[in-house]
Amino acid sequence: MKSLLLLLLLSPVCLAARQVVLTATEFPPYTSTAQPEDGVMVALTRAAFAQRGLQLRVEFRPWARALAGAQDGRFAGVLALWYSPERAERLFYSLPLFSTTVGFYARCDRPIDVSSLPMLQRYRIGTVRGYKNPDSFEQAGLRGIDADDDLINLKKLAANRLELALMDREVGRYLQEQQLDKTASRLCWQEPAVEAMPLYIGFSKRHPDGGMLQTEFNLGMTMLRQSGDYLRILRRYGVAP
Template sequence: MRLLLLLFTLAFGCHLQAETIRLTNGEWSPYLGEKLPHHGVASRIVEEAFALQGIEVKWEFYPWARALRSAENGKSDGAAVWLRSPEREQAFFISDPVVDSGYYLFHRKDQVFDWQQVSDLHGKRLGGAIDYDYGQAFQQAESSGQLQVKRLSSEEQGLRMVLAGRLDAFPMDKVVAFDLLHSKFTTAERRQLSFHPLPLRSDSLHLLLSRKVAGNEAMLQRFNQGLQQLRDSGKVTQYLLEIQQPLSLSY
């Protein structure tokens, strides 16, 4: 009887133990962040999509380069959330889009600023964050010397240089920019800035699962199923609206 009870307890305990997946993450508020509610809206979507498939996410927060390298080498199962690229397709299974991202050129309201194609930006004092990709046309123009871009260690620094008149424009994801302006800048400072309505680049961000981890191809299929379930429920739209509405009003 004791043996049967022990076997039942072990079997029941194993049944209760959820599957887990280890994912790396970084700091990019309001999408991602160790100290944000739900670790950011993108993390929340990833976590809840996996939960619908009975999988628990264990987050590991690192600087961006280390986060990607850890996942690529199979030290963790994957990384959230990243742009799709041919190089990443070689190293990762790439999910359906988790969130969309649109980069816009932020500038001072009292300065006339217009552009329709990247060549129009020639002669402008532009900034950019180190290692950020602002689209093929922009990157090629920078590499060839057609654009002079001052690469900076932080996006906050870039916006402050625009405010100070030291840069004509700085590209940022609009939602990230609004969040940063809301949390780090005064109302008076925010009122001095605007952005051009033409996006510099528009992309989707994805969950990456390492090709070096056995079972990750099937795991990605399950994630995509959970993500579609979450979208169908309306929660993805709800979560994105929750972060955008107060920020846009404050701007």
């Protein structure tokens, strides 16, 4: 009887009595309070946890605070994370939710051949402080000029203070359409992309429920894929799997 009681206390039934609290930053269109259901990644995460009888609450913070909050266990995890071995030392990584395309934006009137990364060493390239840059970007010896977010880099690019800005293609498109001053010079995506980078949830190794929530999320995501709801949610947001 005692063993059965202990099993029930450690099961998802116990977790279902309270919310799962994750953190995220403004990273539209994937995670954003300006998007329906706080963005496609939050919608997928909420649906996956719902499959396991768990409710999700997401608290938005600046990126550095969001990542630190998950790593030190103040939050159960952090949304919209690219993989790095350093982060994996402190976070349990979920199954990938979908892949993002990371590369360069430049001014349309000043396109740049980005097919050879080592040839870009002379350019000023905007990056975001605390983001995981593609491995090939780092291996090419390119040194980014850090800013607090992607929008700042797009503004600097439009003002000729950068030649290139490294970012997710859809993030750049959204910011240019929704938040960049319409009088600014048009900015264009440069082919080829640098890398396809999957987005994950990182569950805190210092949070008491971190490992269990990783398992529950992965089970819920598998159920979403099997039911077809995974693809339906992606289509609703216009995101490719």
